[in-house]
Each structure stands twice: as structure tokens, then as C-alpha cells.
Amino acid sequence: MNKSSITKIGVFTSGGDAPGMNAAIRAVVRSCSYHNVETWGITRGYEGMIDGEMSKLGTRSVGNIIQRGGTILKCARSDSFKTKEGRAKAIANLRKHGIDGLVAIGGDGTFRGLHELIKDSGIPAISIPGTIDNDIAGTDYTIGYDTATNTAVEAIDRIRDTALSHNRLFFIEVMGRHSGYIAINSAIAGGAVAVIIPEEHTSFDSLYTLLEQTGKANKKSSLVVVAEGSRIGGAMELARMVTERSSYFDIKVTILGHLQRGGSPTYFDRVLASHMGLAAVEGLLQGKTDCMVGVQHGKMVLNPFEDIMNGQTHEIDREALRLAKILST
Numbered sequence: 001m002n003k004s005s006i007t008k009i010g011v012f013t014s015g016g017d018a019p020g021m022n023a024a025i026r027a028v029v030r031s032c033s034y035h036n037v038e039t040w041g042i043t044r045g046y047e048g049m050i051d052g053e054m055s056k057l058g059t060r061s062v063g064n065i066i067q068r069g070g071t072i073l074k075c076a077r078s079d080s081f082k083t084k085e086g087r088a089k090a091i092a093n094l095r096k097h098g099i100d101g102l103v104a105i106g107g108d109g110t111f112r113g114l115h116e117l118i119k120d121s122g123i124p125a126i127s128i129p130g131t132i133d134n135d136i137a138g139t140d141y142t143i144g145y146d147t148a149t150n151t152a153v154e155a156i157d158r159i160r161d162t163a164l165s166h167n168r169l170f171f172i173e174v175m176g177r178h179s180g181y182i183a184i185n186s187a188i189a190g191g192a193v194a195v196i197i198p199e200e201h202t203s204f205d206s207l208y209t210l211l212e213q214t215g216k217a218n219k220k221s222s223l224v225v226v227a228e229g230s231r232i233g234g235a236m237e238l239a240r241m242v243t244e245r246s247s248y249f250d251i252k253v254t255i256l257g258h259l260q261r262g263g264s265p266t267y268f269d270r271v272l273a274s275h276m277g278l279a280a281v282e283g284l285l286q287g288k289t290d291c292m293v294g295v296q297h298g299k300m301v302l303n304p305f306e307d308i309m310n311g312q313t314h315e316i317d318r319e320a321l322r323l324a325k326i327l328s329t
């Protein structure tokens, strides 16, 4: 298997954390051990790489983490790594410890950094998509998305109970600066009357008309799910706009925020992360580099960075959006 002569693989998590990152770290460490390769954990992503925060990880050091949210390696967003000097320091630290392969777990910012690092150093590297947003091209799912969406649905169910008791209209804001994946699917699963996402322009007037219609149709309570990147305003803003237009609705707002980033990963995210960890290690050992592990049509794939970073995003599921609209009436 080891066609690559790699002996030490460094693993790190970067960007925003996502439930299931620990399961991916565990899979990387244990897959390396299976193939007689050492694993080194780098803490705080690129920041830690620059500061030389790295140490050997044994199979036991990743025991009892598969069920834990967050990341034992910590996460950071790094501006210094965007500079040539920052990257040179990070590369010197990797070389000092003999790290000759890398697995990065994170989102598109992480991948861009990795691409630059490969160009500057020639160190082979593969990334694993870990972000609750599910906004990465080249994979049907990212690690953490399933857990975050389940968390949002659970919260929506609870809000529905109180909304119904008081005949209230709730605006519920979920995460997703550029992506409506959590919003659409939590809206379908939570039975929302409307969903507002960054990828689609919804006019405030059409939203208001829909709310009026549901009011007239004797709907006792309504839930509107709003992705944080909504182009017509977040949940607070929309609630204010509706209140300004009419005093008919009794409106409340809930912003779920970072709740969605924590918690024990679902079985789906744990299994996905485990497959991706193994695929990344075996990809490196087979001589692959500058690519991302993805799952497409139920199979693990390796997609070149060039293809997935070429201004592409993970297209929203238009059929799911149509479904949400049909079923909300």
C-alpha cells in the first residue's frame, strides 16, 4: 500500500469546528497505525503549525473520542498562514519533526491554505470536508452537517410546542452564511411554513403574503426558518419588518447560533468521518496529493483541489426546496 514512502502524517482541524471531527482524527490515527505510519497531531490548525504545536498521537490517545463533539486538536482561523512568511515557519516546523504527509480536516478556507502549503513545500496533503454548512463542492455530505441539522430540528420541534400554545409566529435563524442546506432540511423536517436561504432570492412581499394567507387559513402557529446568510435580512430583521407592517401577528425570534456546532455527532457523521479518515490516509499512501476526500453517490472519492475550488460551491438541492414549498401549504 505505501507506494509513497511517507512515514509521518500530521493531522489537524481548522476553521470552524464540526461534530464528527474527533471521529475523523481517530480514523486517521488508527488507519496510520494499521499501515505502520506515525501520526502527529497539530493543535490549533495553521496557527499551531506556525507556532510548532505538534506531538505524536498513539492509537490510545484517540480512545473515547468518537462520540465527542468539538475537536481534541482545537480549531483556529489563521491570517498569518495566508502570508508566505507564515507558511515558511509552518513548513520549517513540519520538516523539523519529519512530517512528510498531511491530513487537514476543515472547510474551504482550510483547503485553500493546504493548496498553498503544497505549492510552497511539496509535502503531500489531502483534506477532509468538516463543516456543518455542507457547502463544499465535490462531496454530497460534509462531516457535522447531519448532526447540526438534527440539532436544529430538535430545537424547532421544541419551539413548535410553545408556538402552538400561544398561537405565535416564530422566526428561527439557523447557521449558514452562504449555504441554505441546514435551513432547507430543518424546515422540511420541522414542518416550517417558509424557508429563506442565501441561494434564492425571496422578496419580503412574497413572504408577507404567504404569512397572511396562512393566518387566514386559520393556521394557529407558524414557523419560518431563516438561514443566517438570508439576503432579505436575518430572523430579527424579518420579525421587525413584519411587525412594522401589521400588528396581527404575535412574533418571537430564536437564533440557534453555535448550539448547532456542538454536541455528540450522529451515527451518520461518525461513520462518514471514519470512512473519510481511512480514505485520506490510504490516498496519501497511494501517492495522491492536492485533493479532497468526498462521498458521492455512496462511494468515497478523491477530487482534485483545482476542480472543487474553482469558484464552485455545493449546489443547493432545488428539489428539496420545491418540496419544502409544496408541503408548507
Ligand code: F6P
Pocket (backbone or CB within 6 Å): 016, 107, 131, 132, 133, 175, 176, 177, 228, 261
Ligand atoms: O462555517 C461554519 C459556520 O458555523 C457558519 O455556519 C457560521 O456562519 C460560521 O461558521 C460562524 O463562524 P464563527 O464560529 O467563527 O463565528
